[in-house]
Amino acid sequence: MNILVNAEPRDITSVTLAEALTELGFHSPAIATAINGQFVARDARPTTPLAEGDRLEVLAPMQGG
Amino acid sequence: MQFYGTDIASRLLLGTAQYPSPAILAEAIHACGTQIVTVSLRRETAQGSGAGFWDMLRDTGARVLPNTAGCHSAQEAITTAHMAREIFGTNWIKLEVIGHSDTLQPDVFALVDAARELTNEGFAVFPYTTDDLVVGERLLDAGCEVLMPWGAPIGSGQGLRTPDALRAMRAHFPDTPLIVDAGIGRPSDAAQAMELGMDAVLLNTAVARAGDPAAMARGMALAIEAGRLGHTADPMERRDMAVPSTPILGLAELG
Numbered sequence: 001m002n003i004l005v006n007a008e009p010r011d012i013t014s015v016t017l018a019e020a021l022t023e024l025g026f027h028s029p030a031i032a033t034a035i036n037g038q039f040v041a042r043d044a045r046p047t048t049p050l051a052e053g054d055r056l057e058v059l060a061p062m063q064g065g
Numbered sequence: 066m067q068f069y070g071t072d073i074a075s076r077l078l079l080g081t082a083q084y085p086s087p088a089i090l091a092e093a094i095h096a097c098g099t100q101i102v103t104v105s106l107r108r109e110t111a112q113g114s115g116a117g118f119w120d121m122l123r124d125t126g127a128r129v130l131p132n133t134a135g136c137h138s139a140q141e142a143i144t145t146a147h148m149a150r151e152i153f154g155t156n157w158i159k160l161e162v163i164g165h166s167d168t169l170q171p172d173v174f175a176l177v178d179a180a181r182e183l184t185n186e187g188f189a190v191f192p193y194t195t196d197d198l199v200v201g202e203r204l205l206d207a208g209c210e211v212l213m214p215w216g217a218p219i220g221s222g223q224g225l226r227t228p229d230a231l232r233a234m235r236a237h238f239p240d241t242p243l244i245v246d247a248g249i250g251r252p253s254d255a256a257q258a259m260e261l262g263m264d265a266v267l268l269n270t271a272v273a274r275a276g277d278p279a280a281m282a283r284g285m286a287l288a289i290e291a292g293r294l295g296h297t298a299d300p301m302e303r304r305d306m307a308v309p310s311t312p313i314l315g316l317a318e319l320g
Contacts, residue, residue, distance in 0.1 A: 059145075064103050
């Protein structure tokens with residue numbers, strides 16, 4: 001299925017968010033996720049399904065003012 | 066001084082962006098003794114760059130204040146706040162909702178909406194706002210216990226554009242911690258903010274873009290301490306005319 005990962009089109013086989021993060025190579029524990037602008041908590045990733053066209057954002061700590 | 070029930074000794078809050086290197090950022094944090102540093106969230110790369118930064122920051126011992134920088138709507142800011150709470154393990158959030166891309170002026174209407182919802186969800190909100198008193202009242206009504214008025218546009222280094230408005234804010238909110246956030250360029254700007262009775266100063270670019278960030282961080286900390294002492298020591302009134310400070314009594318006639 002085709003989804004957008006941090007605005008980049010990706011073709012994945014995973015059906016849940018947790019599986020997709022592993023498939024996409026996001027192994028850091030210091031990440032947070034949102035699908036279509038809605039926050040998805042870490043505990044909910046294994047039970048959160050992905051759908052064609054979903055916009056997945058994977059964010060990490062960064063310098064800020 | 067307390068922010069949301071937490072005792073804080075250092076009145077300097079430091080941003081972590083734009084430093085020449087992570088090592089220089091760490092030097093600046095140590096040089097000024099700040100206990101609160103601001104951080105943000107950005108898209109993770111496949112290399113996992115975010116984790117290294119977070120590890121370095123934890124080693125400094127400073128408490129983190131995540132921001133919602135770059136958000137232009139209440140919903141974006143709320144989602145970002147939730148993501149930040151999970152990653153950084155704190156309910157503190159520096160709430161920014163930007164109204165203009167060029168001036169980075171806060172959208173105070175969306176700010177109040179976002180502050181209310183986040184407070185209801187258990188966040189301790191530090192709102193980046195203007196010096197408008199009515200907006201300040203609305204933010205307190207929404208549950209904020211701290212206000213962060215701007216001194217000048219973010220990153221401009223102009224110093225305090227409207228010191229009289231900040232003085233009015235101090236008088237209007239005598240018991241609310243006020244943190245000047247944005248616009249500080251030099252130590253004298255920070256000292257002025259403290260002399261006006263602000264409780265603390267949040268700055269980033271002025272230190273990060275200085276030729277010697279660690280030295281500037283130390284200079285800012287000293288200026289903030291000096292300004293705070295100046296405020297609490299009750300400064301003299303200005304006079305229109307000169308008044309000799311050396312006694313006239315006993316002056317010799319030598320002419």
